Amino acid sequence: MAGTGSLRNRNFGSPVLKQRSTTTHGTQTPDSSPVDTMPAQLLPHLSNGAPALHRKYSSPMMPPFMVSAPGKVIVYGEHAVVHGKAAIAAAISLRSYLLVSFLSKSHHTITLRFPDIQLEHTWNIDDLPWNVFSQPGKKKYYYDLVTSLDPDLMDAIQPHINSVSPKLPEAIRKIHQNSAACFLYLFLSLASRKTAPCVYTLRSTIPIGAGLGSSASIAVCLSAALLLQIRALSGPHQDQPPQECELQIERINRWAFVGEMCIHGNPSGVDNTVSSGGKAVLFQRTDYNKPPRVLPLRNFPELPLLLVNTRQSRSTAIEVAKVATLRNDHAVLTEKILDSIGMVTESAHKLLTSPDFDPTSHDSLKHLGELVTINHGLLVALGVSHPKLERIRELIDYTGIGWTKLTGAGGGGCAITILKPQPTITHHHTNGNGNGNGNGHHHHHDTSSDESDASSDIDCSASIISTGTKLKHKILDTLEVKLEQEGFEKFETTLAGDGVGVLWPAVLHNGNEEEGGEEIDQEKFLRAEGTEGIERLVGVESVRRKKVVREVREGWKFWRPWEGAFA
Numbered sequence: 197m198a199g200t201g202s203l204r205n206r207n208f209g210s211p212v213l214k215q216r217s218t219t220t221h222g223t224q225t226p227d228s229s230p231v232d233t234m235p236a237q238l239l240p241h242l243s244n245g246a247p248a249l250h251r252k253y254s255s256p257m258m259p260p261f262m263v264s265a266p267g268k269v270i271v272y273g274e275h276a277v278v279h280g281k282a283a284i285a286a287a288i289s290l291r292s293y294l295l296v297s298f299l300s301k302s303h304h305t306i307t308l309r310f311p312d313i314q315l316e317h318t319w320n321i322d323d324l325p326w327n328v329f330s331q332p333g334k335k336k337y338y339y340d341l342v343t344s345l346d347p348d349l350m351d352a353i354q355p356h357i358n359s360v361s362p363k364l365p366e367a368i369r370k371i372h373q374n375s376a377a378c379f380l381y382l383f384l385s386l387a388s389r390k391t392a393p394c395v396y397t398l399r400s401t402i403p404i405g406a407g408l409g410s411s412a413s414i415a416v417c418l419s420a421a422l423l424l425q426i427r428a429l430s431g432p433h434q435d436q437p438p439q440e441c442e443l444q445i446e447r448i449n450r451w452a453f454v455g456e457m458c459i460h461g462n463p464s465g466v467d468n469t470v471s472s473g474g475k476a477v478l479f480q481r482t483d484y485n486k487p488p489r490v491l492p493l494r495n496f497p498e499l500p501l502l503l504v505n506t507r508q509s510r511s512t513a514i515e516v517a518k519v520a521t522l523r524n525d526h527a528v529l530t531e532k533i534l535d536s537i538g539m540v541t542e543s544a545h546k547l548l549t550s551p552d553f554d555p556t557s558h559d560s561l562k563h564l565g566e567l568v569t570i571n572h573g574l575l576v577a578l579g580v581s582h583p584k585l586e587r588i589r590e591l592i593d594y595t596g597i598g599w600t601k602l603t604g605a606g607g608g609g610c611a612i613t614i615l616k617p618q619p620t621i622t623h624h625h626t627n628g629n630g631n632g633n634g635n636g637h638h639h640h641h642d643t644s645s646d647e648s649d650a651s652s653d654i655d656c657s658a659s660i661i662s663t664g665t666k667l668k669h670k671i672l673d674t675l676e677v678k679l680e681q682e683g684f685e686k687f688e689t690t691l692a693g694d695g696v697g698v699l700w701p702a703v704l705h706n707g708n709e710e711e712g713g714e715e716i717d718q719e720k721f722l723r724a725e726g727t728e729g730i731e732r733l734v735g736v737e738s739v740r741r742k743k744v745v746r747e748v749r750e751g752w753k754f755w756r757p758w759e760g761a762f763a
C-alpha cells in the first residue's frame with residue numbers, strides 16, 4: 197500500500213509517461229493492478245498541484261481523487277441519430293462529479309453513495325461473479341470495443357442488482373438498479389478481485405431524466421475513474437500530443453457507451469461522446485459494430501441559449517422505444533421524418549463549418565433558428581413531444597425572443613431556445629410567434645421609437661443598443677416569472693465546455709485557510725448544498741458571477757486534443 201511517504205517521493209514529471217501512454221493494445225493486463233500500486237508515471241500528472249504533494253494525508257491509504265463529466269444538449273438530430281442519421285450536440289456547464297475514496301484492504305467492499313437518487317449500496321468484492329467475467333471469450337480488456345451487452349454477463353450480475361433497494365417502489369428501484377447495473381458491469385469488466393476497496397460518491401448538477409445527458413455523464417465518470425484505477429489512462433498532462441489525448445478520451449468513451457447501454461438499452465452513443473470529449477460534435481453511427489463518425493466542431497459558437505425544464509421526468513429508453521414502434525407501424529413515413537431530421541442536421545453543419553459563418557449575423561442565426569423550429573416539428577411528428585414542452589414553446593413563441601425545440605429524448609425533459617441577438621428596436625408589434633408562422637397573438641412592448649419596421653419584431657442587426665438590451669431583459673424576466681408560475685424551471689448554462697476532467701488528488705485551492713489547499717472528503721462533498729454548493733466546493737470552473745467570467749480551476753485537468761495541452 198502506498199503511504200504518504202511514497203506518494204511524496206514519486207516522480208510525477210517522469211518523461212516515461214509519454215512512452216507508456218502510447219500503449220494501446222495488449223501490453224497490459226488490467227488484472228491485479230490496484231490503484232495503490234499504481235506507478236507514478238501512469239498516474240494523472242500534476243503540474244501545478246505541487247503543494248498537494250507535500251501535504252499530509254489524514255489517511256494512510258491513497259488519497260481520494262475525483263473525475264467530472266459534463267451533460268449535453270442535442271441541438272439537432274435526437275432520435276434520428278439512433279437510426280443512423282447525424283446529430284449535433286454540445287457539452288454544457290452542468291456536470292457530474294465522482295469522488296473515489298479508498299478504504300483499508302481489510303474492507304473487501306465496494307460502495308456506491310449516489311445521494312441525488314438516494315442510493316447507497318455496498319457489495320462484497322469477493323461475492324461478485326468474477327469467474328463469469330473472466331471466462332475465455334467473455335473477458336474484456338480496457339482497449340476492447342464493446343458494442344453490445346453480453347446477456348450471460350447481464351445474467352451474472354442480475355442477482356447483485358436485484359439486491360439493490362429491493363423494498364423501494366418499482367419506479368425508484370428501477371432508477372437505482374440502472375445506476376447500479378452501469379457501475380457493476382463496468383467494474384466487473386475493468387477491475388479485478390484485487391482492486392482496492394473503495395467508495396464511489398457521486399453528485400451531479402444535471403437534472404435527471406431531463407434530456408441533458410445525466411446518465412451519460414455518470415457513465416463517463418465511472419468509466420474514467422475505473423480506467424484510472426487500473427492504470428489504463430495516461431495524463432491528462434501538459435505536453436500530451438493531441439493524438440494521445442484523443443486516445444485517452446476514446447478509451448473512456450468506449451466504456452462509457454457500455455455503461456449507457458446498461459441504463460438505456462439502445463443508445464446512439466452521442467451523449468457519452470460529447471460528455472467524454474466536451475465542446476461540440478457532429479455525430480453519426482451507421483454501423484453499431486463500428487465506431488461512429490465524430491467530427492469535432494471546434495468553432496462551435498457560444499450560442500445564446502435558454503434552457504427550460506418541464507420538470508416532467510421520463511425515461512430515454514421508453515422514448516427511444518416509442519420511435520422504434522412508430523417505425524415498425526409506419527415504416528415509410530417514419531423513415532421520411534428521420535431522413536428530414538438528418539437533413540436538418542446536415543444543413544446546420546454546412547452552415548456552422550462554412551468559412552464565412554458569423555454567429556452574430558442576423559442571417560446565420562435566422563437559418564440556425566429556422567432549423568430548430570423544423571427539427572421540433574419533426575420530433576412532434578415522431579410523437580416524442582409532451583403537452584408541457586408545447587406549453588413552454590407557446591410561452592416563448594409569444595415573446596418572439598427565439599426559436600425553440602425539445603432537446604434529448606423528449607416526452608418531458610427540457611426545451612432549448614436559441615435566442616435572437618439583442619433587439620435594436622424599442623417599440624414594435626410582434627406577430628406573437630418568433631418562428632415566423634404567425635398565430636395572430638399581438639404583443640406590445642411599450643417603449644419609444646421606430647414603429648415603421650413592425651416585421652422585424654426583434655431585429656438581428658449587429659448594432660446593439662442599450663434600450664434593446666433592456667427590452668430583451670424585460671421580456672426574459674417576464675417570461676421567467678410566467679415559466680415559474682406554471683411550474684417550469686429555467687437553467688443557466690454555457691455551451692461547448694470541457695469534457696471529462698481529473699482532479700488528482702482531490703485537493704482544491706478554495707481560498708480558505710487550509711494549508712496546501714482544501715482536501716475534499718466524502719463528508720464535505722455530501723454536505724455541499726445544491727448546485728452552488730457543489731460548484732463552490734469542487735466545480736471545475738470558477739465563476740465570477742457579475743462579470744460572468746468562467747475559468748477552469750487550478751487542479752482540474754482535461755484532455756484537450758484541440759490544444760495539445762490543458763490550460
Ligand SMILES: Nc1ncnc2c1ncn2[C@@H]1O[C@H](COP(=O)(O)OP(=O)(O)OP(=O)(O)O)[C@@H](O)[C@H]1O
Nearest residue numbers: 312374375400405406407408409410411512604605
Ligand atoms: N446524479 C445521478 N446519480 C445517480 N444516477 C443517475 C444520476 N443521474 C442520472 N442517473 C442515472 O441515469 C438515469 C437517467 O437516464 P436517462 O437517460 O433516462 O435520462 P438523461 O440521461 O438525463 O436524459 P437524456 O438521455 O435524454 O439526455 C437514471 O435513472 C439513473 O439511473
Ligand SMILES: C[C@@](O)(CCO)CC(=O)[O-]
Nearest residue numbers: 274275463464465604605
Ligand atoms: C433520444 C436520443 O437520441 C438522445 C438522448 O439524449 C437517444 C440517443 O441518441 O441515445
